[in-house]
Amino acid sequence: MIYAENILLCIAAPLLLSLLFVQGQVRQYVLAFAAGMVACLLAAYVTGFLQLLIAWEVTDVRVFLSPVVEELIKLLPLLILMLLTEPKDNTLLLLAVALGTGFATFENCCSLLSSGEIGLSFVLIRGLAVGVMHIVSVAALSLGIVAARRLQAMSLPALVGAFSLSVVFHGLYNLLVSVPGVPSYVGFCLPVLAAVGIYHPLRRLHTQQE
Amino acid sequence: MDLSLVQILMCVFGCAELAVLIGLCVRRLSFRRSMAPVFFTFALASLLVSTLYWLAYDLLRPETRMPFAANEFGEIGGFLLLASTLNAVFRGRFAAARREIFCAAVFAAACTALWIGWSGEWVEDVLVGLSFGYLLCVCVRSLKQSGALSRTEWRLLGGLAALLLGLQGLTFLLPEPWRSCADYGAYLVMFAVLGYGIVKLLLALRRGRDAAAQFALAVAFCTWTLSTMYMSAGVFYLAAQLCYTCSIPLMLIALRREEAAA
Numbered sequence: 001m002i003y004a005e006n007i008l009l010c011i012a013a014p015l016l017l018s019l020l021f022v023q024g025q026v027r028q029y030v031l032a033f034a035a036g037m038v039a040c041l042l043a044a045y046v047t048g049f050l051q052l053l054i055a056w057e058v059t060d061v062r063v064f065l066s067p068v069v070e071e072l073i074k075l076l077p078l079l080i081l082m083l084l085t086e087p088k089d090n091t092l093l094l095l096a097v098a099l100g101t102g103f104a105t106f107e108n109c110c111s112l113l114s115s116g117e118i119g120l121s122f123v124l125i126r127g128l129a130v131g132v133m134h135i136v137s138v139a140a141l142s143l144g145i146v147a148a149r150r151l152q153a154m155s156l157p158a159l160v161g162a163f164s165l166s167v168v169f170h171g172l173y174n175l176l177v178s179v180p181g182v183p184s185y186v187g188f189c190l191p192v193l194a195a196v197g198i199y200h201p202l203r204r205l206h207t208q209q210e
Numbered sequence: 211m212d213l214s215l216v217q218i219l220m221c222v223f224g225c226a227e228l229a230v231l232i233g234l235c236v237r238r239l240s241f242r243r244s245m246a247p248v249f250f251t252f253a254l255a256s257l258l259v260s261t262l263y264w265l266a267y268d269l270l271r272p273e274t275r276m277p278f279a280a281n282e283f284g285e286i287g288g289f290l291l292l293a294s295t296l297n298a299v300f301r302g303r304f305a306a307a308r309r310e311i312f313c314a315a316v317f318a319a320a321c322t323a324l325w326i327g328w329s330g331e332w333v334e335d336v337l338v339g340l341s342f343g344y345l346l347c348v349c350v351r352s353l354k355q356s357g358a359l360s361r362t363e364w365r366l367l368g369g370l371a372a373l374l375l376g377l378q379g380l381t382f383l384l385p386e387p388w389r390s391c392a393d394y395g396a397y398l399v400m401f402a403v404l405g406y407g408i409v410k411l412l413l414a415l416r417r418g419r420d421a422a423a424q425f426a427l428a429v430a431f432c433t434w435t436l437s438t439m440y441m442s443a444g445v446f447y448l449a450a451q452l453c454y455t456c457s458i459p460l461m462l463i464a465l466r467r468e469e470a471a472a
Contacts (some may be wrong), residue, residue, distance in 0.1 A: 063280070064276070064278060064280055067280070068283075140252075140255075143248070143252075144252060147245045147248045147249060147252075147294075148294070150245050150298075151245065151294060151297055151298060157290040157293055157294055157297075157341075157344060158249060158290065158291065158294035158297075160286075160287075160290050160341075161249075161252065161253070161256065161286075161287040161288070161289075161290030161291035161293075161294060162252060162287070162291070163287070164256060164283045164284060164286045164287025164290070165252060165255060165256040165259065165284065165287045165291070167280075167283045167287075168256065168259045168260055168263055168280060168281065168283045168284035168287065169259050171263060171280045171283070172259055172262055172263045172266060175263065175266055175267060175270065175280075176266060176270075179270050183266070183270055197232065197233075197236060197255075200236055200237070200239070201236060201239045201248075201251075204239060
């Protein structure tokens with residue numbers, strides 16, 4: 001049994017204090033990182049509540065329900081940010097990556113603390129795979145938002161389409177890692193492959209903005 | 211030969227094709243020009259992940275039924291992103307083709323009702339039906355706006371779509387052997403439109419005059435193959451799946467031409 005709220009406080013407190021000493025994009029990154037951790041905790045609450053409500057098995061919840069909830073909760077801060085401040089494409093991507101990193105960091109911390117003593121190799125593989133998966137899914141989502149807002153009136157279907165893509169990608173990862181052995185290793189490789197695919201468009205967007 | 215094995219092999223081939231096409235698209239992505247290639251790449255990625263999910267689930271949990279079909283999220287995403295690609299190419303309003311869009315919406319609603327009748331899964335079929343209906347409406351608007359179809363072709367398409375729905379509806383009401391007759395009649399209509407569609411698309415691509423019309427025709431052909439797949443079973447499903455697999459590179463060729471023309 002771990003208290004996720006305590007872990008959140010321990011990690012978020014120094015980060016939030018550091019905001020007093022940094023400015024500009026670093027400040028935005030740290031804030032989005034902390035928001036990502038809060039989003040992870042919220043996603044755990046909502047998934048837990050829904051699990052009690054619909055009484056599915058743990059594996060089914062992990063494979064089917066948590067991708068939908070987690071991607072939705074990651075999307076919400078980005079949408080709010082987009083509606084309130086209309087950030088530049090570069091800023092939106094930066095904040096999305098920070099959000100995904102915060103989410104993955106918090107999930108990794110809770111997972112490692114709750115699973116007790118495990119090997120270093122597994123820690124490295126899981127840490128990297130989960131980290132890359134959350135970053136890739138939220139980066140794809142933000143690329144979708146960047147493209148969708150250029151359509152103006154027709155942007156909602158594009159946004160829902162990008163969200164669906166991130167949900168099914170996350171779902172595929174969870175499905176593969178839920179089975180031990182070869183499928184889980186394929187699952188761990190999947191985010192890395194997707195990261196390679198998405199790296200090029202992200203770099204191009206950055207250079208075109210500059 | 212076991213048809214499910216053939217279907218799996220075709221899915222694997224489809225995944226490989228989508229991965230190659232995504233690779234080709236990603237190399238040329240740009241956020242400065244039109245957003246159409248970005249949406250198209252996302253649509254392909256969505257369809258790829260959806261098929262991979264279906265394959266992985268079939269392999270890892272063959273005996274277990276999904277609580278809800280998570281891979282259909284990918285299909286919904288694919289349809290919406292494909293519609294967004296068309297929206298990025300044709301920036302017209304829906305009012306420009308009000309009558310045709312109304313007919314497309316009725317066709318999509320009737321298809322959804324038929325899917326629910328066959329599978330009994332309300333929520334999933336309604337969600338997929340909504341996104342498919344949106345794609346169909348955008349597709350029809352783009353065809354109308356580009357003038358890709360003549361007046362006679364519009365009338366013929368409308369008549370055949372109505373005939374198809376009528377025949378599919380009759381399969382619920384008629385006893386055997388009339389039910390089979392209606393069923394085969396529906397297949398005849400679907401594959402006649404598919405055949406005409408591929409000939410028209412290939413001729414348009416060969417002549418290469420109006421790039422936007424070529425792209426509208428390519429997406430319309432892909433949409434019809436999807437509709438045929440959802441209404442078919444057995445060997446007919448595989449034939450429609452083959453046409454769907456062929457339609458994707460044709461869409462990419464048409465989009466490249468449209469980009470070059472723009």
